[in-house]
Amino acid sequence: MGRIELKGVQKSFGTTEVIPPLDLQINDGEFVVFVGPSGCGKSTLLRLIAGLEDTSGGNIEIDGKDATALPPAKRGLAMVFQSYALYPHMSVRKNIAFPMRMAKMSPEEQDKRIENAASALNLTDYLDRKPGQLSGGQRQRVAIGRAIVREPSAFLFDEPLSNLDAALRVGMRMEISELHKKLKTTMVYVTHDQVEAMTMADKIVVLQAGVIEQVGSPLELYHTPKNKFVAGFIGSPKMNLIEGAEATKHGATTIGIRPEHLTVSTTEGEWQGTVGVAEHLGSDTFIHIHGIAGCDPMTVRAAGDVAVNHGDTVYLTPDHALIHKFDAAGLRMA
Structure with missing residues (x-):
């Protein structure tokens, strides 16, 4: 039935x-x-x-x-x-x-x-x-x-x-x-x-x-x-989608990385940006980073006690094993 x-x-x-x-x-x-x-x-x-x-x-x-x-x-x-x-x-x-x-x-x-x-x-x-x-x-x-x-x-x-x-x-x-x-x-x-x-x-x-x-x-x-x-709709906060030179390095038109698959540092990392709004939720903090080429702003999901303030310079590093790649038609690449 x-x-x-x-x-x-x-x-x-x-x-x-x-x-x-x-x-x-x-x-x-x-x-x-x-x-x-x-x-x-x-x-x-x-x-x-x-x-x-x-x-x-x-x-x-x-x-x-x-x-x-x-x-x-x-x-x-x-x-x-x-x-x-x-x-x-x-x-x-x-x-x-x-x-x-x-x-x-x-x-x-x-x-x-x-x-x-x-x-x-x-x-x-x-x-x-x-x-x-x-x-x-x-x-x-x-x-x-x-x-x-x-x-x-x-x-x-x-x-x-x-x-x-x-x-x-x-x-x-x-x-x-x-x-x-x-x-x-x-x-x-x-x-x-x-x-x-x-x-x-x-x-x-x-x-x-x-x-x-x-x-x-x-x-x-x-x-x-x-x-x-689907990549941009499923997940909260939604996946960051990056176009341009960074995507081309990975052989794709667009790459995606989820906010929880980025690490944030005040000293070093692959991508440099500036902290905009930081949403402190207790267990998590959602940080919106400006100045990342191809994805502005980029959202990072960090620990609730992360110490960042509006205007700080920060560095982001994605988990390369968890980067999603999409072709020119927007379809997932193997």
Whole structure:
């Protein structure tokens, strides 16, 4: 249960093609994240899978059956949106029960599923409260609970944490990941936040302008990005991309080095620059260095207690074994 396959799926709005034909396989039980910049087509692709948008071409198979023409209710999927869409006059219990009541499920089965979902989501003590009495994170858990009780073959999440503050986002990120491990159900998750993608996914699908740039595990994308776009998108802070003479020395059009693969010294190194902004985060310091040819500014990830100040002259040395090389087309070189 929960295997989704896209074969030549394409979407156009009028004469504008937003998703060129693409193929993608999502295996049973996987946590797959669609990630990319705004307007890259990730939410549209999710809506095509859900049946909320009609395809302009290609086929969508769910558990081996052609679901391309099926309405959303017949696909066996449950979607969780950015908006909680809870009924404010209903209790948490009744909000979670709503899809089961519409399906005319027996009261006994409803109670059983509500208790199971509430237990999984730490909502047991809140079942008799109204949504207005809950925090944003709790309300999002209620929305997830409403999806869980349908016992779908896969969950579809469309930027579900966007309305939460930073601390709640981190907490909910962990809760959704734990939930996936408990339920062992396929989850497809859309986000523009690559940190969410890296920390939650079994498999990441990186999109740009409706095109799949790369599919792989978080560490595959981090260590072996297929092209410059993926290299610059995956990783926080993003990879430094260097052009010009320094890249030519390595036989490439562009070279990349991650901020954590640079060492900084006040006395010696391969590249000399001037400290601009230094972001002190406690455990780490992100230093933005100006004056490095082909990459201005260059970002360095250093220890939290590194002693540098605005305007200091510093020297950088890359770990040569971890330099990425890209050709004129922006593709990874061996």
